[in-house]
Amino acid sequence: MSGTSEKVYVEIIKKIKSIIEEDDLQAGDKLPSERELTDRLHVGRSSVREALRSLELLGLIETRRGEGTFIKPATGHRLVEVLASFILHDQKARQDLLETKSIIIRDCIELAVQRVRPEDIEYLNVLIREIERTEHDRDVQQLILRFQESVIKLCNNHLLYRLWVELSDYGLSVHQHSFLLHSGECSQLLEHLKNGDSKNVIQLMSQTM
Template sequence: MSGTSEKVYVEIIKKIKTIIEEDNLQAGDKLPSERELTDRLHVGRSSVREALRSLELLGLIETRRGEGTFIKPATGHRLVEVLASFILHDKKAKQDLLETKSIIIRDCIELAVQRINDADVESLNDLLHQINEADHPDQLQQLSYQFKDTVIKLCDNHLLYRLWIELSGYGSSLHGNTFLLDSGECSQIVEHLKNGDSKKIIQLMSSEL
């Protein structure tokens, strides 16, 4: 794909996202037709069709014969991730992303060590036990992500937590994989949380960067 066509392609996807927001469309709602999108976006119909096909391949929308194109319920994919796969080819954008993720992780952990309680430790130990017992890679991946998510959520700051979720979405698009903590690292994090050692936790949690 040439630089010019890639730029047009990215712009179409961004504009479709804007239309979804402007029309207040939710999962299950029908998207405007190809003809309407072509008119509203002032681009060629073939370009609109290509953008829609890509969104469908990514599981964000679905086409029902004779009915139209509909927004699929969220299943871990976000439109922001789709945009990231195109936009984050820029070296400065990549560096900014990594730097911001590092700041968010640090702030979340520093709050977490101040706010963790006995019930939180019990919850993490339960997850650690499940990780040690997991015998399937998919189960281990899910539990590892759940453990990391639980640790971040201990910051008890909804905005910081949402920022981490969104930035993690960008990261998975950028790297094509998800960083996983192993059982030993999870065990260390629990101990460091109990001891209030935020620096060591930040070092372990930042391995994904």
């Protein structure tokens, strides 16, 4: 048979994946209810819940009591939180993390300088002007974070971008705070980017742990 040895909740995860594909469900869409899945898949509700809770912890779905289960836009927050707290205990692992993140940043930037388009430059410019005329520190930090993310995104490789996000979150959970650029550095960075000077962009972005 198709895997009697496979645990039911893992099978259910696969089935859910199939349902998503067949019905072409997008982020935000509602999944069948737990009880409906129980009937459709001929399994117990507890098994369905084990599958759903797992996917929830991974950040792939979101459950709202009294409403239902929904597909989340792909960002693996929860997972990072949990993994980090479980895994990042020994020093070597942390060191590897920092090195890897630094490398990923370099990779992203190298692609970014090749692929950056005029409209990207323009968007970053808008962001910088917005940063300069914003007052509250909280808001400024928010904008700078968006600036940094936008720079990384220029690599135009979603997987690589996601890796950066994950690694950043790990670092965050380790250091309890993130390292942001100063607003002046954002302008410098943009200049280097316009000139295709990847080296200096990398140097600046590498400060952003």
